[in-house]
Amino acid sequence: MSAASAQLNSTPTTAVTASEALPTAEQHGIKEHSDGRFGYVPVQTRSDRFKSVNVADFAAVTGREAVWKLSPVKKFADLTSGPLDGSVYPIDHTDVAGVRVDWVDRSDSRIGSAGAPEERASANAWSSFEQALSITISGEDAKEATVTRAALGSGARGAHTIIEAKPFSRAILILENTGEARLTENVEIILGESANLTVVSLQEWGDSAVHLTNHFATIGRDARLKHVVVTLGGSIVRVNPSVQLTGIGSDTELLGLYFADAGQHLEQQVFVNHVAPNTRSRVTYKGALQGQGARTVWIGDVLIGREAAGTDSYEQNRNLVLTEGTRADSIPNLEIETGDITGAGHASATGRFDDEQLFYLQSRGITEDEARRLVVRGFLSEIVQQIGSPLLEERLQAAVEAELTATEDN
Template sequence: MPTALTTESSQPDRVSKHADGRFGYIPVQTRSARFKSTNVSDFDTVTGREAVWKYIPVAKFTDLLSGDLNGSPYEFDVTSAADITVEWVERTDPRIGGAGAPEERASANAWTGFEKALAITVSGEEAKEITLSRSLLGSSARGAHTIIEAKPFSQATIILQNSGDARLTENVEIILGDSANLTVVTVQEWDDEAVHLSNHFASVGRDARLKHVVVSLGGRIVRVSPSVCLAGTAADTELLGLYFADSGQHLEQQVYVNHDAPKSRSRVNYKGALQGKGAHTVWIGDVLIGNKAAGTDSYEQNRNLVLTEGTRADSVPNLEIETGDIVGAGHASATGRFDDEQLFYLQSRGITDEEARRLVVRGFLTEIVQKIGSPDLEARLLLAIEAELLTTDGK
């Protein structure tokens, strides 16, 4: 097992002595300064009061935070396409650690515990698509690691399809060479009691473009946290998210975009709907425009549609700018109920109240689906949204 990588020498908050002799905690002042390590023992025990954990019920997955994990290779199904290889590789593979490192304990536990990484390698300039499906992970605590590498000038769409039962913490590294064009879609349609904690780390090279899509529909607790570093000049990323929480579900996304090179561009657009008692969604969006990122163009937004009483949507956009030489930067967040004018318009044309509400929600979420770029997957997700809308009690 290789030596763990630690990129900072201390925990996120540090103790400092004030002038009056008292001690106090000084919080991290910028997103990029968070503590990182691939060794789980470098992280303190999670209490649920930490900023990264304060929205999620940590007591329901303590086995993923500090327990022993099954890190062995698992069964999967994958479609085939020219110029895409899928294979298990050893922990010594030089690509491991090339896109990022854990910033929290569950991610570090997965990194410490995996035996082999699943490597998806894309080459060739022709567009192609594969779907990798996992449905037999089982109910024991598991850790996993995936590498997706797009060689320079390559093009592909990679769909990661998740279903069945699971108690999984994992890391996914996405590495784009110069001028690569890659779409990565992760679809969570887990069984009702599944728990899934996933951290995606992406590094985007010069003139490369990454479209990253998170679709979360099933599972008891699901958190997918994409972290994208625009490392090359004119790197571009579009981060899209779609989620629909029912009664008792917790669906969370913590998004981070780091503009670390000139003339980079990012667009973040996440949309979610909630129905049923105890449905809870969380979206946290961090964007950092570094001091080397002159000419940056960035915008992030989150929209939530509340369909019933008893739900909760937390939405927290954050923007840090370290240079004044930018094209534009902004962020927006909104959570609300149905638009009464839209409902009135539809009902005035003979559409029933129930059908009018379904049409409004369908139109609200379809914007994200139609941007995925995979016709078969888009059609299937629209059917899944219809099924959610027919469950009006959220059960």
């Protein structure tokens, strides 16, 4: 499915409480529906969604909300409405010059500078964390660092992370998640002028882990963010990146790879907001599904604002279905508020193996099982090969191979 809209008369408003989140007809120059006379006009522009860092400002989650309607909300009610453990937790990290990792108080001036929660689980984490994990990157030399979490436990937890790339800095940062957890968190990513940062969020959780995370990024003048989401493990994993291109000439590439097995729910809701002129974005997410009840959700929102002349944007999602009994939801959305752009587009596709590819490979003496493996490996390798870390790329290729072996065993 896909949807696109061009909206030329939208005036953003700032909401403070839940009651103020309902827009008026005058806000967008439209009228309420004549049937029913409920007096409600839905939010017309993606950036106008209600935001608050206070969980009490959000109504209880029912599953009928736009942000939750495709999620199994009953399975993580403790993360949306219950009390959370917001204390610090064990981490491991590589010792790399130019990368500082420490804990900071809630009063840190950077907190809240990249974004704010748009839904209750995110706000619950924001209201609950005691200290934020701070990762600060400096220096123009290229570097790579890994931060690992592996012992979060089975209790409901809230967390907050700040990633700041100083002006002109360059780095690859890998956020590695393993073990069991019930976690809702927010990650803020702040890029200074001409910074070049790759953030890889790697989810290799245990079989029963539940992880809800929102990544908020703001990109300065001529800075470039490559944001990569790789989800292979966990029972329910929902990673929602939101990127604001606020600096002239800023650039972002959002990549995603996911492999859903039987009973897994893997979800991504992506938002790219072109605010400044001459900005560029590319969004490419690819996933494979196998096993009864495997479910993936991808929603991609791109907004090209009134002042974003010269924007160049494209988003796409591709899903490969390997077995019966799976479901993939793929919904790209594009909003354009200016006609002065370089280009914009979106695409979505979900399907099974290409019979012609399989026939070609089998005609060259390759068995059907091996031909299927080659097709899937090639399909997902497009994402892996763009990460820029040879060791991580090799490791992820092996992980995908293990998933494919599990498919054959089943």
